[in-house]
Amino acid sequence: MKNITVFLCTCFDEINRVVDYERLCSHLSDDPRVAAVTVSRGLCVSGGAGEIGASVKSGDGRVLIAACSPLARGDQVMRDLERAGVPAFRRHLVDLREGCAWIHGNNPAAATEKALDLLNMGLTALEYKEPSADVTLKIADEVLVIGAGPAGMAAATALARCGVDVRVLERGAQPGGMLGLVSRSYPDNTDPSEKIAAFRDLAASDPRITFHSKVKIISARGYAGNFTVRFTAEGEELQAHAGAVIIATGGRVFPPKGYYRYGEVREVVSQIELEARFRKGPVKKENAVFIQCVGARCEERPYCSTICCPASIKNAMRIMDENENARVWILHRDIMMPGTTLEAYYKKAMERGVRFIRYAESDPPRILGDEAVETVEVRDDITGDRRTIPADLVVLSTPLIAGTDAEAIGDLFGIQRDSYGFFREIYPLHPVETRIDGVYICGSARWPVSSEQAMVQGEAAAMKAAALVGRQTIRASEFSRVPGAKFGHARVNEDTCSGCGNCAAVCSFDAIRLQRRSGEGEFRMVSRVIKVRCKACGNCLSVCPNGSMQMPEMNTKALYGMVGKAFS
Amino acid sequence: MAVEVSNNHKQQKATERTPRILVFACKWCGLIGADGAGRKREPLPPNFRVIPVECVGSVEPDAVIRAFADGMDGVIVMGCHLGGCRFNDANHAAFKRLELLRALLEGVGIGRDRLLVTFGTAHEGHQFTDVLRNFTNLIAKKESLDTSWTSSRARMI
Amino acid sequence: MKTQQAMIDQAKSLLKKLLEDGEATAVFGLARGMGGVTAPRIFTMPDELDSLVLEPKWPLAKPAMEILRTAPGGYRLAVVCRGCDERALVELIKRNQVDADALVMVGVACSGEQASICLCDRPYPSKLDIGEAAHGVDPFDDPGVKYLLEGDTHTRMGRWERVLKRCVKCYGCRNSCPICVCDPCKLEGEPWVRRGIIPTEILSFHLIRAFHLADTCVACGACQEACPAGIPLVTLQHAMRRALREGFEYEAGLDVNEKTPVLFDFIQAPEKDRPIPDWINTLRD
Ligand SMILES: Cc1cc2nc3c(=O)[nH]c(=O)nc-3n(C[C@H](O)[C@H](O)[C@H](O)COP(=O)(O)OP(=O)(O)OC[C@H]3O[C@@H](n4cnc5c(N)ncnc54)[C@H](O)[C@@H]3O)c2cc1C
Ligand code: SF4
Ligand code: SF4
Numbered sequence A: 001m002k003n004i005t006v007f008l009c010t011c012f013d014e015i016n017r018v019v020d021y022e023r024l025c026s027h028l029s030d031d032p033r034v035a036a037v038t039v040s041r042g043l044c045v046s047g048g049a050g051e052i053g054a055s056v057k058s059g060d061g062r063v064l065i066a067a068c069s070p071l072a073r074g075d076q077v078m079r080d081l082e083r084a085g086v087p088a089f090r091r092h093l094v095d096l097r098e099g100c101a102w103i104h105g106n107n108p109a110a111a112t113e114k115a116l117d118l119l120n121m122g123l124t125a126l127e128y129k130e131p132s133a134d135v136t137l138k139i140a141d142e143v144l145v146i147g148a149g150p151a152g153m154a155a156a157t158a159l160a161r162c163g164v165d166v167r168v169l170e171r172g173a174q175p176g177g178m179l180g181l182v183s184r185s186y187p188d189n190t191d192p193s194e195k196i197a198a199f200r201d202l203a204a205s206d207p208r209i210t211f212h213s214k215v216k217i218i219s220a221r222g223y224a225g226n227f228t229v230r231f232t233a234e235g236e237e238l239q240a241h242a243g244a245v246i247i248a249t250g251g252r253v254f255p256p257k258g259y260y261r262y263g264e265v266r267e268v269v270s271q272i273e274l275e276a277r278f279r280k281g282p283v284k285k286e287n288a289v290f291i292q293c294v295g296a297r298c299e300e301r302p303y304c305s306t307i308c309c310p311a312s313i314k315n316a317m318r319i320m321d322e323n324e325n326a327r328v329w330i331l332h333r334d335i336m337m338p339g340t341t342l343e344a345y346y347k348k349a350m351e352r353g354v355r356f357i358r359y360a361e362s363d364p365p366r367i368l369g370d371e372a373v374e375t376v377e378v379r380d381d382i383t384g385d386r387r388t389i390p391a392d393l394v395v396l397s398t399p400l401i402a403g404t405d406a407e408a409i410g411d412l413f414g415i416q417r418d419s420y421g422f423f424r425e426i427y428p429l430h431p432v433e434t435r436i437d438g439v440y441i442c443g444s445a446r447w448p449v450s451s452e453q454a455m456v457q458g459e460a461a462a463m464k465a466a467a468l469v470g471r472q473t474i475r476a477s478e479f480s481r482v483p484g485a486k487f488g489h490a491r492v493n494e495d496t497c498s499g500c501g502n503c504a505a506v507c508s509f510d511a512i513r514l515q516r517r518s519g520e521g522e523f524r525m526v527s528r529v530i531k532v533r534c535k536a537c538g539n540c541l542s543v544c545p546n547g548s549m550q551m552p553e554m555n556t557k558a559l560y561g562m563v564g565k566a567f568s
Numbered sequence B: 001m002a003v004e005v006s007n008n009h010k011q012q013k014a015t016e017r018t019p020r021i022l023v024f025a026c027k028w029c030g031l032i033g034a035d036g037a038g039r040k041r042e043p044l045p046p047n048f049r050v051i052p053v054e055c056v057g058s059v060e061p062d063a064v065i066r067a068f069a070d071g072m073d074g075v076i077v078m079g080c081h082l083g084g085c086r087f088n089d090a091n092h093a094a095f096k097r098l099e100l101l102r103a104l105l106e107g108v109g110i111g112r113d114r115l116l117v118t119f120g121t122a123h124e125g126h127q128f129t130d131v132l133r134n135f136t137n138l139i140a141k142k143e144s145l146d147t148s149w150t151s152s153r154a155r156m157i
Numbered sequence C: 001m002k003t004q005q006a007m008i009d010q011a012k013s014l015l016k017k018l019l020e021d022g023e024a025t026a027v028f029g030l031a032r033g034m035g036g037v038t039a040p041r042i043f044t045m046p047d048e049l050d051s052l053v054l055e056p057k058w059p060l061a062k063p064a065m066e067i068l069r070t071a072p073g074g075y076r077l078a079v080v081c082r083g084c085d086e087r088a089l090v091e092l093i094k095r096n097q098v099d100a101d102a103l104v105m106v107g108v109a110c111s112g113e114q115a116s117i118c119l120c121d122r123p124y125p126s127k128l129d130i131g132e133a134a135h136g137v138d139p140f141d142d143p144g145v146k147y148l149l150e151g152d153t154h155t156r157m158g159r160w161e162r163v164l165k166r167c168v169k170c171y172g173c174r175n176s177c178p179i180c181v182c183d184p185c186k187l188e189g190e191p192w193v194r195r196g197i198i199p200t201e202i203l204s205f206h207l208i209r210a211f212h213l214a215d216t217c218v219a220c221g222a223c224q225e226a227c228p229a230g231i232p233l234v235t236l237q238h239a240m241r242r243a244l245r246e247g248f249e250y251e252a253g254l255d256v257n258e259k260t261p262v263l264f265d266f267i268q269a270p271e272k273d274r275p276i277p278d279w280i281n282t283l284r285d
């Protein structure tokens, strides 16, 4: 079919100084697929995309552009064409400047040969490219927040302020999360119950916030814009239909079982137990020893939990507040107090006389005493001295670990977890987004953080969710992981699919579902692509044994065609 | 010197032959590296052709096999660094698959080194030139893939 | 070592019990029929099992799958499985081709002689019901395998070329492979392979077929046994099976719950050291 219009850009003689455009033109005009060839001096500056668009819009016209690399102006021209109404399957870009003229300037003959091949490859690709239909989705207005710790509370508050309806699902009886277990909150030493009470009042008074306590999630399905979550709240079964989901389920404190004779001798407690004692009343101690990195930065858990150093320093000073003669030691491997406020907090503790001793991982402190702790023996890693410290309290600082139901929640929503069980962001440049569009993560559920950082992340997730549910409809192609729209979606041929499940297993975006074949009553499956989730990476088609999975915009025929014409 | 890129490489001796190299480069790293090499106007051997792909995930192993069947002497697949893939972990999936394909190519005597699987970051133009020059040298030292292996060339599409 | 007859007797009583207890609707195995011809048979009545035999080797996984495909709901088939049959069925379960609930696998050990004919490194099923496990054979000790897989690539390419050129494109290998279930198959049409035209497009046909089975081939040897041209097709699979074992500690067909590294286990941990896998940037090796 003679339906391809070719535009050759000379880039102000940058390309044709090396590549013989006359040969290209005469070759192209002889090609049965080519309707017309136009040579232009600067496609990017002439603003020609609109005209090109108009010229190929009618019928089955396709356009081949030979110009500079996508990164230079090529992609810009392609995006202009998209706007002018030329979809991805009807256009193809060939890079003759960076990819040919500029690197083969010393060999014009070979450069011209190569340019001919590249054009030929482009023509063949255009011959076979097909469209993958886009879909438009309606978006539910409500946002679902799971977990009402600092992160979830901040997210819900921010959303309500934006005028977005939000439904909060909390597993416990009260909001507050781990902050509800803390007596005072570093670095400003405020009482966290004020924050929690403020949120409880807001939830009660703001019609935009619906708060459910004692929640158990039963099931979740759907995709961006349309999630359906079934749950029970106080025993009653309910269902929510949400446009976006924010996961703020926090973490859990690592129990120091088996470390430092915890549970064997009295007055060896975990940090969270100390917080509970503070909430009951003053803790009067003469000699308190905090041990850091208990079960953290070790082989199984090589990460730093970031909250334990500030929490110990906070509670060390609290002990001094309650007994001015108390002596406090913090035995640490490194003190981690990032940022300006925390560093100042650390300085303050040193000024107040908290003693810091560094121990080595290979030679940890020892707890001595028969019934209750009496002394702690530690080797100072800096001076090399072995010291025996009197102690009537030992506090073990343990890290946060992933929540008990993190795995279940992750599976329900299709989000990935890192090797320690925390939820994983899609990649470092998108800190609250997951591989499932419309599902966001924040707070200690994604990484141990202080309540303040959890709140910041909660607000960030809220803004992402608001930007999504603020729209009425959205096209699947807009859920792109790259600049601009997606160039296509995977498409399965249901007649030839054997239901082997390779594609569903390999998809990095959980975009493929295997379903029982309907009607036949036999044990056979067929795969189905969820277009919103598909990001067009092509992994599925690479593992589909018989080519049932295709990317219409770059299907097997187009790809093999290009391979076959690479040296023709 | 006029470079031969035509069909008659069979007659050429190993030493004077210019090998045919096909490069599958993902748009977000490999191709940006190619662009970087272009902007520096680094002279490169003209015997390679780049097929841009959205992600190395879409480089079907069968397409690589086809490239050899179509008479390529070497194939390079260029993706992003592990952990730096725009498409989550799609590049890792592709690399694992292609590693198995390399085992197959080795088994059947084509040699695993004719399929180069590599990754780089955007802006690594020097890496692109480096890889291409070294790979061309390596392949040029090898015998051509005899055309009786490539009987499927130039008839289907 | 049990005698063949003792194994058959044991199998008969075990399978009879399965039928009598209603554990299985039918048994699929080998029977010596009239005129002494041995062939696969579906046994539905306990006394039919008197004609059961266990030899010779006859790949039963694929026909078992076909039977189950058309079976009515609630049907349970007991299959007499050698090691390779069991592994093939495990792969078929993983690939959703066989309903694990409708299958009862009864494992039979192969003899040492059979193992050395098949170059089988695991001549017994993981669930061994009948017979004793014989020692496996390392295929890489076989001179034929060494001839094709070890040594200078260029020489071996010539050898492979001579071998593969004998192919008459009869599709016997594809048809007999228990794992090859696609309809249509890539080898039947453009742009991969032209149907009905010889000589075979050696690279496309054979490498595509081999690669599709890279991580699923259980080295049952059915393809090779079916090939009229005597092409050592399993040898090609051994190259990839070895790579999987050495690179990923994986072997196909051992466990329904074990996932193939080709489709699972990708880097999920940006926080962990991400050493460049040594197989990447292969220019340096
Ligand atoms: C001993 C200790 C002292 C600390 N001291 C301080 C301090 O002084 N200052 C400070 O800033 N930070 C402090 N922190 C850290 C702080 O508590 C946490 O970082 C913060 O609470 C994290 O907030 P979050 O919202 O992410 O998670 P969390 O506070 O853990 O909240 C998660 C919420 O989600 C709910 N949830 C979990 N799973 C589900 C589910 N499946 N369905 C429904 N709901 C669910 C939980 O019930 C919980 O309410 C301390 C931590 C510890 C361990
Ligand atoms: S193209 Fe990629 S994202 Fe889309 S369905 Fe296939 S594997 Fe998943
Ligand atoms: S990989 Fe192909 S055959 Fe297998 S389920 Fe997916 S589309 Fe179907």
Ligand code: SF4
Pocket (backbone or CB within 6 Å): C176, C177, C178, C179, C180, C213, C216, C217, C218, C219, C220, C221, C222, C223, C224, C233, C234, C237
């Ligand atoms: S040995 Fe041959 S028939 Fe058996 S699984 Fe492997 S490829 Fe298929």
Ligand code: SF4
Pocket (backbone or CB within 6 Å): A545, A546, C174, C179, C180, C181, C182, C183, C184, C185, C186, C187, C208, C209, C212, C213
């Ligand atoms: S050769 Fe490949 S496409 Fe053909 S049946 Fe086997 S696995 Fe399927």
Ligand code: SF4
Pocket (backbone or CB within 6 Å): C166, C167, C168, C169, C170, C171, C172, C173, C174, C223, C226, C227, C228, C229, C230, C231, C233
């Ligand atoms: S069985 Fe042998 S001859 Fe037949 S197609 Fe396969 S390899 Fe070729």
